[in-house]
Amino acid sequence: MIRLYVEAELADGASIQASEAQAHYLGAVMRQAIGNPIRLFNGRDGEWTGRIAELTRGKATFAVEARLRPQSADADLWLMFAILKRDTTDLLVQKATELGVASLLPVFTERTNAGRVNLDRLRAIAIEAAEQSERLTVPDLRPARQLHHSLAGWPPERTLFVALERANAQPLGPAAHPAGLLIGPEGGFGPRDHGALDRCRFVRPVSLGPRILRAETAAIVGLALLQAARGE
Numbered sequence: 549m550i551r552l553y554v555e556a557e558l559a560d561g562a563s564i565q566a567s568e569a570q571a572h573y574l575g576a577v578m579r580q581a582i583g584n585p586i587r588l589f590n591g592r593d594g595e596w597t598g599r600i601a602e603l604t605r606g607k608a609t610f611a612v613e614a615r616l617r618p619q620s621a622d623a624d625l626w627l628m629f630a631i632l633k634r635d636t637t638d639l640l641v642q643k644a645t646e647l648g649v650a651s652l653l654p655v656f657t658e659r660t661n662a663g664r665v666n667l668d669r670l671r672a673i674a675i676e677a678a679e680q681s682e683r684l685t686v687p688d689l690r691p692a693r694q695l696h697h698s699l700a701g702w703p704p705e706r707t708l709f710v711a712l713e714r715a716n717a718q719p720l721g722p723a724a725h726p727a728g729l730l731i732g733p734e735g736g737f738g739p740r741d742h743g744a745l746d747r748c749r750f751v752r753p754v755s756l757g758p759r760i761l762r763a764e765t766a767a768i769v770g771l772a773l774l775q776a777a778r779g780e
Protein backbone atom coordinates (compact mmCIF):
# COMPACT_ATOMS: atom_id res chain seq x y z
CA MET A 549 0.00 0.00 0.00
CA ILE A 550 1.27 3.49 -0.81
CA ARG A 551 2.59 5.37 2.23
CA LEU A 552 2.89 9.16 2.17
CA TYR A 553 4.20 11.92 4.41
CA VAL A 554 1.83 14.88 4.93
CA GLU A 555 2.22 18.11 6.91
CA ALA A 556 -1.41 18.34 8.05
CA GLU A 557 -2.84 17.05 11.31
CA LEU A 558 -4.00 13.41 11.16
CA ALA A 559 -7.21 12.61 13.00
CA ASP A 560 -10.24 10.41 12.61
CA GLY A 561 -12.38 11.74 9.72
CA ALA A 562 -9.91 14.45 8.64
CA SER A 563 -9.75 15.47 4.99
CA ILE A 564 -6.23 16.21 3.78
CA GLN A 565 -5.12 17.93 0.64
CA ALA A 566 -2.23 16.20 -1.16
CA SER A 567 0.60 18.24 -2.65
CA GLU A 568 0.68 18.65 -6.42
CA ALA A 569 3.65 16.28 -6.60
CA GLN A 570 1.76 13.64 -4.59
CA ALA A 571 -1.30 14.00 -6.83
CA HIS A 572 0.90 13.52 -9.90
CA TYR A 573 2.62 10.51 -8.30
CA LEU A 574 -0.70 8.89 -7.38
CA GLY A 575 -2.47 9.53 -10.67
CA ALA A 576 0.18 9.52 -13.40
CA VAL A 577 2.89 7.29 -11.88
CA MET A 578 1.03 4.82 -9.68
CA ARG A 579 -2.27 4.83 -11.62
CA GLN A 580 -4.29 5.00 -8.42
CA ALA A 581 -8.06 5.53 -8.32
CA ILE A 582 -10.57 7.16 -6.00
CA GLY A 583 -11.35 4.81 -3.09
CA ASN A 584 -7.90 3.17 -3.06
CA PRO A 585 -6.41 2.76 0.43
CA ILE A 586 -3.39 4.76 1.54
CA ARG A 587 -1.21 5.07 4.65
CA LEU A 588 -0.30 8.50 6.01
CA PHE A 589 2.11 9.90 8.64
CA ASN A 590 3.18 13.41 9.61
CA GLY A 591 5.92 12.92 12.23
CA ARG A 592 3.57 13.79 15.12
CA ASP A 593 0.33 11.80 15.10
CA GLY A 594 1.49 8.25 14.33
CA GLU A 595 0.48 6.35 11.20
CA TRP A 596 -3.06 6.30 9.77
CA THR A 597 -4.99 4.50 7.07
CA GLY A 598 -7.15 6.45 4.72
CA ARG A 599 -8.53 6.49 1.20
CA ILE A 600 -8.06 8.61 -1.88
CA ALA A 601 -11.23 10.73 -1.84
CA GLU A 602 -10.51 12.92 -4.85
CA LEU A 603 -8.02 12.52 -7.69
CA THR A 604 -7.81 14.76 -10.72
CA ARG A 605 -4.86 16.12 -12.66
CA GLY A 606 -2.68 17.95 -10.13
CA LYS A 607 -5.12 17.57 -7.23
CA ALA A 608 -5.89 14.87 -4.68
CA THR A 609 -7.42 14.65 -1.24
CA PHE A 610 -7.28 11.91 1.36
CA ALA A 611 -10.04 10.85 3.78
CA VAL A 612 -8.35 9.76 7.02
CA GLU A 613 -9.89 6.68 8.64
CA ALA A 614 -8.12 4.95 11.53
CA ARG A 615 -4.84 5.05 13.40
CA LEU A 616 -2.56 2.07 12.73
CA ARG A 617 0.38 3.01 15.02
CA PRO A 618 0.85 5.63 17.71
CA GLN A 619 3.77 8.06 17.44
CA SER A 620 6.93 6.66 19.06
CA ALA A 621 10.26 8.24 19.99
CA ASP A 622 13.10 8.06 17.46
CA ALA A 623 16.68 7.19 18.25
CA ASP A 624 18.43 10.39 19.34
CA LEU A 625 21.22 10.08 16.83
CA TRP A 626 22.54 12.93 14.68
CA LEU A 627 24.74 12.74 11.60
CA MET A 628 27.11 15.58 10.77
CA PHE A 629 28.65 15.00 7.35
CA ALA A 630 30.97 16.76 4.95
CA ILE A 631 29.05 17.59 1.78
CA LEU A 632 30.10 15.17 -0.96
CA LYS A 633 29.50 15.07 -4.71
CA ARG A 634 25.80 15.45 -5.52
CA ASP A 635 24.89 11.80 -6.11
CA THR A 636 26.88 10.64 -3.11
CA THR A 637 25.29 13.23 -0.84
CA ASP A 638 21.87 12.08 -2.08
CA LEU A 639 22.77 8.47 -1.27
CA LEU A 640 24.07 9.40 2.15
CA VAL A 641 20.85 11.29 3.04
CA GLN A 642 18.73 8.38 1.84
CA LYS A 643 20.70 5.77 3.81
CA ALA A 644 20.94 7.89 6.97
CA THR A 645 17.17 8.30 6.89
CA GLU A 646 16.67 4.55 6.51
CA LEU A 647 19.03 4.04 9.44
CA GLY A 648 16.92 6.23 11.72
CA VAL A 649 18.99 9.43 12.04
CA ALA A 650 17.01 12.19 13.78
CA SER A 651 19.01 15.19 12.50
CA LEU A 652 21.22 15.69 9.47
CA LEU A 653 23.88 18.42 9.67
CA PRO A 654 25.70 19.03 6.35
CA VAL A 655 29.04 20.83 6.78
CA PHE A 656 31.69 22.46 4.62
CA THR A 657 35.17 21.26 5.55
CA GLU A 658 38.62 22.32 4.39
CA ARG A 659 38.56 19.82 1.53
CA THR A 660 34.85 20.02 0.60
CA ASN A 661 34.58 20.58 -3.14
CA ALA A 662 30.88 21.49 -3.37
CA GLY A 663 29.97 25.18 -3.12
CA ARG A 664 26.34 24.77 -2.12
CA VAL A 665 23.70 22.20 -1.25
CA ASN A 666 20.14 22.02 -2.47
CA LEU A 667 18.25 21.53 0.79
CA ASP A 668 14.86 21.17 -0.95
CA ARG A 669 16.21 18.28 -3.00
CA LEU A 670 17.76 16.61 0.06
CA ARG A 671 14.55 17.04 2.04
CA ALA A 672 12.56 15.39 -0.79
CA ILE A 673 15.01 12.47 -0.71
CA ALA A 674 14.66 12.18 3.09
CA ILE A 675 10.85 12.21 2.83
CA GLU A 676 10.87 9.48 0.18
CA ALA A 677 13.25 7.35 2.29
CA ALA A 678 11.06 7.84 5.38
CA GLU A 679 7.97 6.80 3.42
CA GLN A 680 9.71 3.73 2.05
CA SER A 681 11.38 2.63 5.30
CA GLU A 682 8.18 2.90 7.39
CA ARG A 683 9.62 5.57 9.66
CA LEU A 684 7.12 7.72 11.54
CA THR A 685 9.28 10.84 11.18
CA VAL A 686 11.38 12.66 8.61
CA PRO A 687 14.84 13.69 9.83
CA ASP A 688 15.42 17.32 10.62
CA LEU A 689 17.68 18.68 7.87
CA ARG A 690 19.79 21.61 9.06
CA PRO A 691 21.19 24.32 6.77
CA ALA A 692 24.78 23.67 5.63
CA ARG A 693 27.40 25.45 7.74
CA GLN A 694 31.16 25.59 8.05
CA LEU A 695 32.44 22.76 10.25
CA HIS A 696 33.69 25.12 12.97
CA HIS A 697 30.30 26.88 13.15
CA SER A 698 28.47 23.56 13.47
CA LEU A 699 30.87 22.47 16.21
CA ALA A 700 30.31 25.78 18.04
CA GLY A 701 26.56 25.09 18.09
CA TRP A 702 26.85 21.43 19.08
CA PRO A 703 25.23 20.58 22.47
CA PRO A 704 28.19 19.76 24.76
CA GLU A 705 26.40 16.84 26.48
CA ARG A 706 26.00 15.01 23.15
CA THR A 707 29.06 12.88 22.33
CA LEU A 708 30.27 13.41 18.76
CA PHE A 709 32.04 10.34 17.41
CA VAL A 710 34.41 11.50 14.67
CA ALA A 711 35.36 8.83 12.14
CA LEU A 712 39.11 9.08 11.51
CA GLU A 713 40.97 6.72 9.25
CA ARG A 714 44.63 5.82 10.03
CA ALA A 715 44.40 7.47 13.46
CA ASN A 716 44.83 4.51 15.79
CA ALA A 717 41.54 5.51 17.42
CA GLN A 718 39.20 3.26 19.45
CA PRO A 719 36.94 1.09 17.26
CA LEU A 720 33.41 2.47 17.14
CA GLY A 721 30.88 0.29 18.96
CA PRO A 722 27.29 0.59 20.13
CA ALA A 723 26.96 3.79 22.17
CA ALA A 724 24.39 5.41 24.42
CA HIS A 725 22.26 8.15 22.93
CA PRO A 726 22.13 11.11 22.61
CA ALA A 727 25.06 10.88 20.26
CA GLY A 728 26.30 12.06 16.90
CA LEU A 729 28.62 10.86 14.17
CA LEU A 730 30.84 13.00 11.95
CA ILE A 731 32.06 11.72 8.59
CA GLY A 732 34.67 13.61 6.56
CA PRO A 733 34.84 14.42 2.84
CA GLU A 734 36.27 12.32 -0.02
CA GLY A 735 39.77 13.72 0.67
CA GLY A 736 39.56 13.36 4.44
CA PHE A 737 39.77 16.12 7.09
CA GLY A 738 42.40 18.85 6.67
CA PRO A 739 44.70 20.37 9.32
CA ARG A 740 42.29 23.23 10.10
CA ASP A 741 39.42 20.73 10.55
CA HIS A 742 41.58 18.67 12.93
CA GLY A 743 42.46 21.83 14.86
CA ALA A 744 38.76 22.71 15.31
CA LEU A 745 37.88 19.13 16.35
CA ASP A 746 40.78 18.96 18.84
CA ARG A 747 39.34 21.97 20.70
CA CYS A 748 35.96 20.25 21.35
CA ARG A 749 35.57 18.29 24.57
CA PHE A 750 32.54 16.36 23.27
CA VAL A 751 34.56 14.85 20.38
CA ARG A 752 35.60 11.17 20.48
CA PRO A 753 37.81 9.99 17.58
CA VAL A 754 36.81 6.52 16.39
CA SER A 755 38.00 3.98 13.85
CA LEU A 756 35.81 2.00 11.47
CA GLY A 757 38.49 -0.60 10.84
CA PRO A 758 41.77 -0.92 8.97
CA ARG A 759 40.39 -0.33 5.46
CA ILE A 760 39.81 3.13 4.03
CA LEU A 761 36.10 3.39 3.30
CA ARG A 762 34.38 5.79 0.96
CA ALA A 763 32.65 8.52 2.95
CA GLU A 764 29.17 7.16 2.21
CA THR A 765 30.20 3.63 3.25
CA ALA A 766 31.74 5.05 6.43
CA ALA A 767 28.45 6.82 7.26
CA ILE A 768 26.38 3.67 6.77
CA VAL A 769 28.76 1.49 8.81
CA GLY A 770 29.11 4.06 11.60
CA LEU A 771 25.36 4.60 11.93
CA ALA A 772 24.66 0.85 11.96
CA LEU A 773 27.22 0.36 14.74
CA LEU A 774 25.79 3.21 16.81
CA GLN A 775 22.24 1.89 16.40
CA ALA A 776 23.17 -1.71 17.23
CA ALA A 777 22.90 -1.19 21.02
CA ARG A 778 19.25 -0.15 20.67
CA GLY A 779 18.37 -2.90 18.22
CA GLU A 780 17.58 -0.17 15.68
Ligand code: SAM
Pocket residue numbers: 710711712713714730731732733734735736737754755756757758759760761762763766
Ligand atom coordinates in the same frame (compact mmCIF):
# COMPACT_ATOMS: atom_id res chain seq x y z
N1 SAM B 1 41.24 10.50 1.40
C1 SAM B 1 41.41 9.88 2.68
C2 SAM B 1 42.63 9.01 2.68
O1 SAM B 1 42.86 8.37 1.68
O2 SAM B 1 43.29 9.01 3.69
C3 SAM B 1 40.20 9.03 2.98
C4 SAM B 1 38.97 9.76 3.34
S1 SAM B 1 37.57 8.69 3.44
C5 SAM B 1 37.32 8.35 1.77
C6 SAM B 1 36.24 9.75 3.85
C7 SAM B 1 35.83 9.76 5.30
O3 SAM B 1 35.34 8.47 5.67
C8 SAM B 1 36.93 10.07 6.30
O4 SAM B 1 37.12 11.45 6.48
C9 SAM B 1 36.40 9.40 7.56
O5 SAM B 1 35.50 10.24 8.24
C10 SAM B 1 35.67 8.20 7.02
N2 SAM B 1 36.44 6.95 7.03
C11 SAM B 1 36.78 6.18 5.98
N3 SAM B 1 37.42 5.07 6.36
C12 SAM B 1 37.48 5.11 7.71
C13 SAM B 1 38.01 4.23 8.71
N4 SAM B 1 38.60 3.09 8.40
N5 SAM B 1 37.88 4.59 10.00
C14 SAM B 1 37.27 5.75 10.34
N6 SAM B 1 36.77 6.61 9.44
C15 SAM B 1 36.85 6.30 8.14
